[in-house]
Amino acid sequence: MKIIEIEGGKELSGTIRVSGAKNATVAIIPAAILADEEVTICNIPEITDTDALCDILHDLNVETTRASGSLVINPKNMVNTEIAEEHSKKLRASYYFMGALLGKYHKVSMFFPGGCSIGARPIDLHLKGFEALGAVVTKDKSKYTVEAKELKGANIYLDIASVGATINIMLAAVLAKGKTIIDNAAKEPEIVNVATFLNNMGAKITGAGTSRITIEGVESLHKCFHEIIPDRIEAGTYIIMGALCGKNLKIDNLIPEHLEALLSKLEEIGIDLEVGQDYVIVSKGTNLKPTNIKTAVYPGFPTDLQQPLTVLLTQCNGKSKLTETIWENRFMHINYLNMMGSDITVKNQTATIIGPTELKGHQVVATDLRAGAAMVAAGLAASGKTTVTNVEHILRGYEQIIEKLTSVGAKLKLKEIKDED
Ligand code: EPZ
Numbered sequence: 408m409k410i411i412e413i414e415g416g417k418e419l420s421g422t423i424r425v426s427g428a429k430n431a432t433v434a435i436i437p438a439a440i441l442a443d444e445e446v447t448i449c450n451i452p453e454i455t456d457t458d459a460l461c462d463i464l465h466d467l468n469v470e471t472t473r474a475s476g477s478l479v480i481n482p483k484n485m486v487n488t489e490i491a492e493e494h495s496k497k498l499r500a501s502y503y504f505m506g507a508l509l510g511k512y513h514k515v516s517m518f519f520p521g522g523c524s525i526g527a528r529p530i531d532l533h534l535k536g537f538e539a540l541g542a543v544v545t546k547d548k549s550k551y552t553v554e555a556k557e558l559k560g561a562n563i564y565l566d567i568a569s570v571g572a573t574i575n576i577m578l579a580a581v582l583a584k585g586k587t588i589i590d591n592a593a594k595e596p597e598i599v600n601v602a603t604f605l606n607n608m609g610a611k612i613t614g615a616g617t618s619r620i621t622i623e624g625v626e627s628l629h630k631c632f633h634e635i636i637p638d639r640i641e642a643g644t645y646i647i648m649g650a651l652c653g654k655n656l657k658i659d660n661l662i663p664e665h666l667e668a669l670l671s672k673l674e675e676i677g678i679d680l681e682v683g684q685d686y687v688i689v690s691k692g693t694n695l696k697p698t699n700i701k702t703a704v705y706p707g708f709p710t711d712l713q714q715p716l717t718v719l720l721t722q723c724n725g726k727s728k729l730t731e732t733i734w735e736n737r738f739m740h741i742n743y744l745n746m747m748g749s750d751i752t753v754k755n756q757t758a759t760i761i762g763p764t765e766l767k768g769h770q771v772v773a774t775d776l777r778a779g780a781a782m783v784a785a786g787l788a789a790s791g792k793t794t795v796t797n798v799e800h801i802l803r804g805y806e807q808i809i810e811k812l813t814s815v816g817a818k819l820k821l822k823e824i825k826d827e828d
Contacts, residue, residue: 408826409802411795411809413786414818415768418691419649421815422657425642426452426806427476427635431597433500434574435604435635436460436480437507440469441581442608444630445481451635452806455799459497463504466490487512492549496521498803502530502571506578509537509553516552524775526734532569536576539563540583560585560624568593568704573620574601580622581610587622594618595705596665600636607631639665640711641805642687644780646670647715648812649689650678651722651788656815659686668708669716672700676723697725697762702732714740714781718788720760721749727760740778743771747785747793768793773800780805787817 427450437460439446451457457478461471467488470481487508495501501520508515520530534544534553539562542555560583565572573593580587592598594616602615608631611623642661649656650673663670663682670687673680676695681688697720702710710733717740720727731737738753745751746769750761768791773779779801786793795801798821801808809821 408796408824409798410822410824411783411786411798411801412820412822413768413783413793413795415766415786415789415791415793417652417787417816417818418654419652419656419787419812419815419817420654422659423645423811423815425637425645425658425660426450428452428597428600428638429454429456429804430570430595430640431600431635432457433460433498434503434597434601435633436464436478437500437503438578438601438604439480440464440467440482440485440504440507441511441578441605442482442628442630444483445479446608446630447477447479447632449477449632449634451476451478452638454802454804454806456498456500456803459494460500462494463490463501466494487514489516490518492518495519499528499571502533503575503578505533505551505553506537506575509542509555510558510579510582513556513558514554516550518550524736526736530571532565532567532572533575536563536565536572536589537579540576540579540587542579558583560587560622562588563590565589565591568618570595570598573598577602577605577612577620577622581605581612581625581628583624585624587624589620589622590618592618592620593704596636596639596662604631604633607633637661640709640777642666643669643709643712644715644784644805645811646673646687646689647712647719648784648787650692650719651784653690655688655690657686657688661685661687663687668706669712672698672708672716692722695723695763697723697727699728701730704733710734710737711777713737714777715784717741717744717751717758717760718781718784721751721762721764721766722788723760723762725762727762728757729760730757732756739774740781743769743782744785746771747789765790767791770794770796773797776800776804783808783812783819786819787812
């Protein structure tokens with residue numbers, strides 16, 4: 408098991424550069440197999456989710472060439488074979504191979520995807536979308552088979568504006584016959600980035616970033632060059648760390664519009680921010696006001712920043728309330744924060760945070776990716792030593808987190824220990 412040891416209480420100052428967006432990358436890599444030619448993707452984050460998707464590409468006999476920050480994917484010799492269960496179980500996003508393989512070969516057989524345990528995470532909307540396009544879905548104990556004689560464009564209304572279902576239906580529909588319309592589509596920036604990538608390969612998609620996406624099916628997709636957008640969640644995580652321990656900490660290479668919900672909340676509680684064209688400068692706040700927040704689909708407050716933000720709310724004067732509306736099991740970090748000295752209670756889907764409370768170093772667990780980021784944020788802000796275990800979760804989504812934080816003055820190190828230690 409990997410652990411992170413943090414000596415807290417250090418001031419963070421200097422510049423952290425944001426990497427490519429994990430949640431765009433994990434969709435764009437599977438999307439690449441829709442092309443008949445080689446595609447080049449740059450600004451790929453070096454995270455273990457990228458490694459896991461490259462393992463799946465190798466299962467499918469797709470050639471990959473990785474250089475620092477770029478990935479060339481050549482699907483010319485690809486075979487539509489079953490993806491090893493150990494690979495699809497490693498991450499949720501393996502399910503994007505369903506839409507992509509269905510779109511290209513009209514048949515896919517796949518084991519259930521894995522990913523963070525933050526809720527039930529059904530994929531009924533993905534499957535309903537495939538069925539609307541003409542596919543038949545069969546499910547046995549641990550596997551889905553989705554098959555279609557022909558995929559035909561359809562009008563699809565999503566009951567929930569799901570990120571995954573929106574992308575998966577786009578992947579299945581780009582090579583279908585005729586027009587597909589997705590209504591109540593999710594509007595996250597990662598969806599726009601995936602649609603741009605598909606269009607760069609020759610797809611005809613309009614409306615990505617709005618709640619109606621229209622896809623005119625095309626015959627084939629060709630080679631292209633594409634750049635992944637900056638990771639708004641990674642950026643937001645470091646901005647929150649700056650609000651806890653920064654002194655003019657600059658978070659560089661971000662798109663401020665993607666972070667509006669976070670930035671306006673931070674200003675509301677009293678954090679001083681300098682927002683530039685592609686950067687934010689942030690310092691530790693004092694005398695912070697409490698607030699109420701509800702997570703929501705984009706452009707609302709992102710669920711993926713709810714856990715790191717809880718740490719900052721422990722430093723506000725008074726009672727804050729944080730309501731999670733997307734995932735039913737995303738409060739596992741609270742127990743560990745309370746062990747560090749916070750005063751938080753959870754009832755139903757709302758956490759009530761009484762602050763300010765002093766945080767003290769403790770042994771804590773990264774129960775999932777963003778809970779792990781919250782634990783690191785708490786460890787940086789706490790006095791004394793914090794040990795975060797199960798940090799494999801964190802390494803799935805934060806490129807070079809140790810190096811980035813060390814470069815701005817944090818004291819932390821990554822260690823490998825035997826599980827029984
Ligand atoms: C994506 O998950 C992200 N993951 C998540 O980020 C993020 O939390 C989430 O979107 C919401 O922003 C990736 O992009 C790989 P959804 P996804 O489908 O696509 C329900 C992180 O930390 N739903 O938008 O799985 C679902 O249960 C991760 O980086 C159905 O009921 O999320 C949830 O309540 C964690 N049926 C809601 O919709 C379905 O078929 C939104 O889920 C699909 C979803």
